[in-house]
Amino acid sequence: MAKIMVVDDTAFMRHMLKSILTENGHEVVAEASNGAEAVVNYKHSRPDLVTMDITMPEIDGIEGLRQIMEFDPKAKVIMCSAMGQQAMVLEAIKNGAKDFIVKPFQNERVIEAVNKVLSL
Template identity: 50%
Template structure:
């Protein structure tokens, strides 16, 4: 099972994601509520996978994603957001995101995307 870092400014989203991951046997190694915090926690914890909201205080998720990818080009980051725009999806993928989930989501969607991302290797 994977070591997961959850980044979302909404506490209820972090609680829901923590439950989804722990119920599936994954280990949530950390949580972050700001963009700056997720970058710092990634450096400290080096999780297997990160879920990252786009709209975050102090540094948006796309900027945080870019900093994580600079630090670790093989980082596996899934963007989880209410921003349902093809332009944003493309921007996230170009910045290094491994996956993208639109809120509201079902637990099965989250786990399916996590399993897909964990099973594929990035070039």
Template identity: 60%
Template structure:
């Protein structure tokens, strides 16, 4: 199972994702509420995968993806976006994100995307 960093400015989303992941055998090694925290936590936690919200204060997700990928070109980052953010998802993929999950998150889809990118 994977060590995951959960990044979202909404605390309830972080709790929901943490619960979903931990109930299915994954370990949440850190949480961040914005892109700046995400970069710091990525460096200290060294997760197998990051779930990254797109719209956040201080530094949005696309910029955080770009900066994390500069530090670690092999970083696996999955974007979490609301419906209607297609242009932002495209920008995130161009910045180095490997996949995306549409909010509201469905447990089956979240686990499927995580498994696709963490199974050896």
């Protein structure tokens, strides 16, 4: 069972991801609604994995990812994006993201990405 932090500015999306993850045996140890919160919560909860939305207020997912990777170069982060954000996904991969999932979420794809990244 992995400890996971879910980061998304939409409560509904966090709830959806949390349900998928907990139904598959993982524990959601922290949540955040923007990149700034994500960095603080990461340092506090030290999750095994982070799911990070790209488009968020205050600090977006790319900058949140950068700051987490700076703090912990071994961090495992999966980016979440809507269709049509390929350029941002590539930017995230360059900055250390291990994988990405596209919204709307498909349970199988979420779990496949999580399991793949946890095994790295």
